[in-house]
Amino acid sequence: MEKKVKAIIQVIIMFVTLLTVGAIASQASAADNSLQKVKQRGELIMVTSPDYPPYEFQVNKGGKSRIVGMDIDVAKKVAKDLGVKLVIKSMNFDSLLVAIQTGKADMAIGGINPTNERRQSVDFSDIYYSGGQSFLINAKDVNKFKSVKNLRGAKIGAQTGTLQYGLAKKRIPGATVKGMDKSTDLVLALKTNKIDALGIEKPSAEAYVKNDPTLKMIPSGYHLNKNDVGAAIAFKKGSNSLVNAVNKSIVQIKKQHLTDKYLASAGKYMKVNTVNTSMFHYWTYFAKGVEYTILISLVATFFGVLIGVILALMRFSKQKLFRGLAISYTEFIRGTPLMVQVMFVYFGIGVVINIPALISGMIAVSLNSGAYVAEIIRGGINSVEKGQTEAAESLGLTKGDMMRYVILPQAFKNIWPALGNEFISLIKESSIVSIIGVTDLIYQLNIVRADTYRGVMPIFVAMVLYFLMTFLLTRLLNYYEGKMKHAG
Known part of the structure; x- marks a missing residue:
């Protein structure tokens, strides 16, 4: 059985890969x-x-x-x-x-x-523009790092995959180069002494220095061809x-x-x-982020449960094909990161079908949640005593009615806490959709940080908002859990 499952997984992976590569190749070969x-x-x-x-x-x-x-x-x-x-x-x-x-x-x-x-x-x-290269340093280190020569052996930060990252690696002897995806994270790392200097474009460095007195700028010392960099x-x-x-x-x-x-x-x-860099001044940004985070979580919860129920029932099917597909899907989704899934739905499937970023995020999070919910429901069904099944059979119920009226209601009662944890996790995990430009809370948080030059306070506000959302949801789930126990 395991060999069949592995074979099915391999076929799925090969099919998806060929579909994506073929679509990209066909577009590339098209006339300009x-x-x-x-x-x-x-x-x-x-x-x-x-x-x-x-x-x-x-x-x-x-x-x-x-x-x-x-x-x-x-x-x-x-x-x-x-x-x-x-x-x-x-x-x-x-x-x-x-x-x-x-x-x-x-x-x-x-x-x-x-x-x-x-x-x-x-x-x-x-x-179209050559601004040059610079380093940001903390103002208190201005006498320590007077020029790029003093950065030898230092901890240098740079945005991952940028020219500045490569230059720091090649041009500064003994330096430890730390890469991050966002310049706002790097500036925060600099201000909290996680790095000694930040390699950045000169205009951006000047912008930070003008708006943040705790930062200073030193020239990079790189001799580069402006036409190339x-x-x-x-x-x-x-x-x-x-x-x-x-x-x-x-x-x-x-x-x-x-x-x-x-x-x-x-x-x-x-x-x-x-x-005005107060967080209240940017309340509309955070409000929009909360709105999108809740919307994505609600949609993913609904479809995640729907997909989970279908997959769980397929796992109990006598048809080997259905069982194999359900196992393959669950193992594949649980074995790949949500970030990769989000990017694949938006960029990979998007090569064939142009799906908007928000819809792509909802689809990816729903598909991911469905795999985990399926395992929770499967465990819940297995937890129902066999005597319940035997009693239903003795009453002449069909297998469909037995599952609908006897087993699933009891299974959901047993797994309610686990499902609640999955819903709460969805609120937090949905933040990954920010990588494709969905304006959820994390995306808005980074925008506020970039606009206000304040590194920590926007993070604190986002933490409080996430806590409030999860806390209120926890209280709601506990309320309905109590009613279920009372009804039982």
Whole structure:
């Protein structure tokens, strides 16, 4: 039986892999109509990670939030020249290139350096801005780290997968390089002395220094070719017509020195954010995060239970095929991380069917929850005494009625605490959907941190909100558990 299950799992994995690879390959081999598609649609879809001021960040003005920054102005210029509307999608920085590879967007912008490694996966426009490299240090260490030479053997932080990470590895002897996904996390690590310095683009370093007196900036000392290490716009491989059209806009941007104008505009917006950095001022951000977190959890709970019941019943089926499929699904889902599942549903299946980020997150969390709920329900069914089954049979009940009216009600009563724990876990685990740009509580938390330059307080607020949600749910579940015991 185990060999059959393993064989089924292998077939499923091979099928899914071939489906995804085949879809990507077919799209890659298609004729270049990238510019034509954008113009026919009338929209230029762009992905960015709005947590990297002054390149891209969110501004909170009059309780309303919008994405601004130098890169956003560059993208608006490009869209205007193409005669189309700019549509902005937000997601984590490390998902930007995947988004354009899988057709979720036409281009990605975000202070992206066109390294040789990245050029193997995507196409790049010409460099539109070269800001240079710097290091952020704590103000109290200004005499300790006067230049990059003093950083030898130090602990250096850099955003994972960026040029700064690679440069620190190669150019600073004896340094221990620590990578994180978000610059906000790295700044917090610096301020709490987890790292000695943070490798970062010069404009971003200047933005932090202007808005946080506890930080200082020192030059990187790197001697780099600006034409290779500046910021460029990324496109899907083979998008030559769109790249060429965008490059025409970049020529104008450089000729007219528009990036200086865009940076000045970004600076004004940053002042708006730092006028009031109280968490109450950003309550709408947290409220939206809570709303999406609860919505995802409720949907995942409903479909998770539905999927769990079906899988559990399949496990008790006399049909080997049904049992094999249920076992294969449960083992496969439980054996892979939820983050990978979320990314696969959004990017992998999204190659064939374009599923919105929120729906993708709900699907992935529901499918994941279903596998765990199935095992909980299976345990609950096994916990029902055999005498109950025999009594139902003696009354002439069919197997379907027996399961519906006798076994499942008792099973759910037995497993209610375990199901409650699964529901509570869903609220916390659903935070993983932030990696694909779903504006849940974790996503909003990171936006507030980037906008206010406050590292700890937004985290504390999110912790309190998560606690309140789980505490209230626990009380509700305990109430119904008490009623069940009383009824029994």
